[in-house]
Amino acid sequence: MKKLAVLIADICGSTALYENIGDGPARQLIEKGIATMVGEIAAYQGLLINTIGDQILCTFPHPEAALQAACAMQNAVKNSKFEEGHVLQIRIGLHYGDVILENNAAFGDTVNVTARVAAIARANQIMTTKAVFAALPPDLKEKTHQFMSADLKGKLNPYDIFLVVWEQDDLLTTCFNIPAPRRTQVNKDELALFYCGQFVRVNNERKMVTMGRGDNCDIIVHNNYASRQHVHCEWRFGKFFIVDHSINGTYIRFSDNTVISLIRQEMILQGSGAISLGHDNFDISTELVEFLINPSA
Numbered sequence: 001m002k003k004l005a006v007l008i009a010d011i012c013g014s015t016a017l018y019e020n021i022g023d024g025p026a027r028q029l030i031e032k033g034i035a036t037m038v039g040e041i042a043a044y045q046g047l048l049i050n051t052i053g054d055q056i057l058c059t060f061p062h063p064e065a066a067l068q069a070a071c072a073m074q075n076a077v078k079n080s081k082f083e084e085g086h087v088l089q090i091r092i093g094l095h096y097g098d099v100i101l102e103n104n105a106a107f108g109d110t111v112n113v114t115a116r117v118a119a120i121a122r123a124n125q126i127m128t129t130k131a132v133f134a135a136l137p138p139d140l141k142e143k144t145h146q147f148m149s150a151d152l153k154g155k156l157n158p159y160d161i162f163l164v165v166w167e168q169d170d171l172l173t174t175c176f177n178i179p180a181p182r183r184t185q186v187n188k189d190e191l192a193l194f195y196c197g198q199f200v201r202v203n204n205e206r207k208m209v210t211m212g213r214g215d216n217c218d219i220i221v222h223n224n225y226a227s228r229q230h231v232h233c234e235w236r237f238g239k240f241f242i243v244d245h246s247i248n249g250t251y252i253r254f255s256d257n258t259v260i261s262l263i264r265q266e267m268i269l270q271g272s273g274a275i276s277l278g279h280d281n282f283d284i285s286t287e288l289v290e291f292l293i294n295p296s297a
Contacts, residue, residue, distance in 0.1 A: 004099040005066035005132065006106065006114040007046070009037055009073055009092040010055035012123040012285060021086070030054050033088045036080050037073045044069035049106045057114075059106060063096045063132040067140055070094060070126045071166040074197075078124075089196075089286060093118025094128040096135060116152040117161065122285035124197040126164035133162050145192070145199065148255075148272055148292055165199055191233060191240045191269065194290040195219050208234040211277065211289060212246075223287040225278025231262075233269065233291075240269045240293055248278035269293060 011033045017026040034051055041048055041058050044065040049057045060066035070092045077090050095117055097110035113129065121127040133144055143165050149158040191202040193209060200219060202209050211219040212230035221230070227246040234241050242262065244250040249263040254273040259280065275289040276282055 001098050005060040005063045005096045007066050008057050008114050008118040012089045014054040036076050040072040063135040074166050089123035091121035092126045094132050096131040128162045130160040192292045221277050230277045241266050242269050251276040251280045
């Protein structure tokens with residue numbers, strides 16, 4: 001048994017690929033996506049354990065190497081030019097703990113927790129645990145934000161889940177070089193919005209964020225059901241409101257899986273969940289805006 005960092009990454013939307021472009025082309029595209037991810041493992045002292053379908057599992061000697069490899073994988077897939085202009089998106093989960101390596105396979109609770117964390121992640125996201133965060137050097141801790149407390153299957157206590165901001169060239173992500181106190185967490189009286197690697201805060205300083213298909217929105221959502229100026233979130237009277245301006249409506253799924261629809265209405269946001277613009281479909285992760293509110297202590 002060894003203490004190792006475990007990384008699980010998979011390609012999002014592979015089922016839709018098979019349906020949309022056919023079995024042969026989809027299979028080739030997924031294989032190239034897998035090869036792109038695998039190509040980043042060795043540079044960070046990683047070991048590929050296996051590939052299953054559209055997913056890879058690998059281990060690293062320490063969390064720092066695993067997180068760097070995860071960022072490298074995301075960037076490699078993002079910057080790759082696949083045939084016919086196809087775009088691939090991946091999601092990654094990380095955890096750190098005791099692992100049994102036997103007969104070219106990995107076993108144990110750490111592997112199981114990593115799989116649960118990877119399942120929480122959405123397209124273009126890297127999710128990790130407190131065990132990884134605690135072992136990171138300060139410069140890499142700067143790239144993480146405490147995202148949620150999740151109940152993982154088979155676990156008595158919730159796990160603190162952290163989101164890694166890896167797109168350094170995205171103007172809407174948190175800039176790693178801007179000094180800000182405790183920027184690795186969602187602060188009190190703050191709404192955090194996450195979409196495809198973007199991370200935007202709504203608070204007393206930035207009181208409103210707009211979302212929609214229009215180029216002038218703060219968060220541009222790639223969704224044909226969304227209006228150009230679809231919805232906005234705002235800080236008002238000490239609470240966070242979501243206000244719909246759209247034709248097709250806005251759907252909010254809360255952490256308890258309750259779904260509320262708004263059409264030209266507004267409501268107060270609480271807790272955490274996901275926002276779908278224009279249709280009640282929470283299966284297409286690339287169209288969802290995740291939200292998290294850290295209430296006053």
